[in-house]
Amino acid sequence: MVKVYSSNYSYDYGFSAVSLAYFLRYPNPYARHVASTDTISRSYDPVTQRLTTVRLHLKRSRLPPAVLKVLPKSSVGASSDGSTQSFILEKSVVDVKEGWMETESRNIDWSNVLSVIERQTYRRPALANPTADEITAFQRDGTIKVQDDDRTDVAVSVTLKSRIGEQLRKRRQRWGEQAGA
Amino acid sequence: MSASLAPECNEVKERYDSCFLKWYSEKYLRGTAKTDECEPLFKQYKTCLSKALKERGIDQMLEEARADNKENDAEYLKPSIR
Numbered sequence: 001m002v003k004v005y006s007s008n009y010s011y012d013y014g015f016s017a018v019s020l021a022y023f024l025r026y027p028n029p030y031a032r033h034v035a036s037t038d039t040i041s042r043s044y045d046p047v048t049q050r051l052t053t054v055r056l057h058l059k060r061s062r063l064p065p066a067v068l069k070v071l072p073k074s075s076v077g078a079s080s081d082g083s084t085q086s087f088i089l090e091k092s093v094v095d096v097k098e099g100w101m102e103t104e105s106r107n108i109d110w111s112n113v114l115s116v117i118e119r120q121t122y123r124r125p126a127l128a129n130p131t132a133d134e135i136t137a138f139q140r141d142g143t144i145k146v147q148d149d150d151r152t153d154v155a156v157s158v159t160l161k162s163r164i165g166e167q168l169r170k171r172r173q174r175w176g177e178q179a180g181a
Numbered sequence: 182m183s184a185s186l187a188p189e190c191n192e193v194k195e196r197y198d199s200c201f202l203k204w205y206s207e208k209y210l211r212g213t214a215k216t217d218e219c220e221p222l223f224k225q226y227k228t229c230l231s232k233a234l235k236e237r238g239i240d241q242m243l244e245e246a247r248a249d250n251k252e253n254d255a256e257y258l259k260p261s262i263r
Contacts, residue, residue, distance in 0.1 A: 016210045019210070020205065020210070023201075023202070024202070026183045034183075036183060036184045036185055036186040037184070037185075038185050038186055038187075038230055039194075039198075039226070040230075041227075042201075042223060043217070044214065046215060049209075051205075051209060056239075087239070087243075089247070096210055106246075108242060108246035109242065
């Protein structure tokens with residue numbers, strides 16, 4: 001079973017602030033369940049000026065007792081009180097020259113229960129009315145210096161995929177076949 | 182600054198993070214970065230972290246997850262034409 005949610009909106013902050021905030025978003029008082037954040041790899045390409053980062057977040061959570069009863073213990077790896085932890089792998093690419101950042105986060109354990117992939121694209125809005133100076137700068141070194149650096153467009157999509165659903169459906173299908181035979 | 186999953190790496194992680202954030206905001210975002218100046222500090226941090234990941238058995242899970250995503254990454258994070 002796959003479900004996709006997506007939405008678009010804008011932040012009232014410039015691209016620099018938004019991309020910096022992305023790297024700084026933990027720890028914060030609204031996400032106390034995020035226990036740690038580690039950078040696994042980071043590479044900077046001086047030619048394209050792209051920065052690629054892979055980070056690993058550790059999140060703690062507690063499963064509601066009802067969910068614990070439904071799911072097989074072996075598949076969730078939770079302790080008896082329902083407290084669990086989950087690793088999230090996050091990859092991001094920033095292109096400061098073209099003014100965009102793409103991110104992807106996914107859970108790397110628990111994926112036998114549910115895999116969640118969250119993707120975000122942050123984009124510096126194109127210049128609506130470039131001045132002569134800005135056009136010259138763009139022609140000279142390909143950079144866009146945004147005058148009114150006060151907006152960033154964001155596109156988010158979340159893909160949810162459950163193998164439990166797949167298994168159930170397969171079983172139901174088998175039952176259907178048996179009943180029809 | 183966020184904590185490391187390995188407390189023993191917190192100190193070296195904090196040094197690297199501070200360096201990175203300074204470089205990112207003062208050079209990278211202004212388009213004046215020539216090289217990743219914090220790479221030596223990252224190497225120190227990575228040495229500590231790799232050891233911790235191995236000890237906790239997370240390295241293998243990570244390898245698998247990253248190998249799993251190679252195709253995805255190639256597709257999704259390819260240089261895009263905009």
